[in-house]
Amino acid sequence: MATLVVGLGYVGATLAGRLLGRGERVIGLDNFFSVDRRTTSLLERHGAFELIEGDIRSESDVVRAFSVEAVDHLYFCAAQASADDSTIPASYTETTNLIGPRIVFEEAARRDVGRIVLASAMRVYGQPLPSRVDESTPFTFQRDLTHLSKLYLEGLAHIIAERSKMPVVSVRLGVVYGVGAVVKTDPRFMTVANRLCWQACHGEAPRLALGVGHLPIVHVSDAVAGMIRAAQIDEPGYSAVNLAGDPVTLRDLAEVVASEASRRGRTFDVPAVGGWKGDAPVVESRLTAMGFAPRVALRDGLRELIDYFLARV
Structure with a gap:
């Protein structure tokens, strides 16, 4: 089978x-x-x-x-x-x-x-x-x-x-997000987290959509x-x-990317717009009762992704 x-x-x-x-x-x-x-x-x-x-x-x-x-x-x-x-x-x-x-x-x-x-x-x-x-x-x-x-x-x-x-x-x-067996190279087909990392590595300014809340x-x-x-x-x-792991705002996500990019000599200026004032939603999953929970920390995953893109710039 x-x-x-x-x-x-x-x-x-x-x-x-x-x-x-x-x-x-x-x-x-x-x-x-x-x-x-x-x-x-x-x-x-x-x-x-x-x-x-x-x-x-x-x-x-x-x-x-x-x-x-x-x-x-x-x-x-x-x-x-x-x-x-x-x-x-x-x-x-x-x-x-x-x-x-x-x-x-x-x-x-x-x-x-x-x-x-x-x-x-x-x-x-x-x-x-x-x-x-x-x-x-x-x-x-x-x-x-x-x-x-x-x-x-x-x-x-x-x-x-x-x-x-x-x-x-x-x-x-x-x-x-993150480095997988396949990582898309065309920004049109990237998820928002991957695209932010790609933009940081290619010197592009981030574009943050308003009103998306926590991701x-x-x-x-x-x-x-x-x-x-x-x-x-x-x-x-x-x-x-x-x-999914803990929800994060688009602005907070971009700021983590900017922080990790800065440590690698890349400037990634996060615009003042794009913030979200509401509380983070509570996401429940049946997988929790099965003993499953996501393991990769957001910053660790973004750091690995930035290194991946920088190695290919």
């Missing part, structure tokens, strides 16, 4: 590497829209990894991935993840984030896959976050197609789980570990878990 990782981007490639390290047989599916094909070379050197270069929007490509060998676990990490609607065609976002998941989930149900773990986002709760968040917190309005599609993704997963009785776990990730944030290593732990939830049907 094998594990299928759909989407070998920032989270998916790191997850595939972690699973291989645990001795699992891994199949990876990706179309390399926002990832350099060469970044999977380390995975491909592993004898227990098989790459299927294909598109989740193509039924034949999805069937090829499932046909390598019987799949027990499916980790779904594929998405057009950039919220910059001005640079990514809306049609690509819609077909990738809406049609693609349906094709994959329906094939998983036909193949009697043991369980699905999907990467969702805590943005489903809105921005800014409510004062207290747990997995029962209602979803709310979204401002871009990328995050709007997360609402559809979770609804679709719920339908598939109810129809097939297959366990499906949605892992609602905070803003993922739930999680290191990519913790995101992957949490997804693997979530796969242990053995409940029929659909369930969800939150996965």
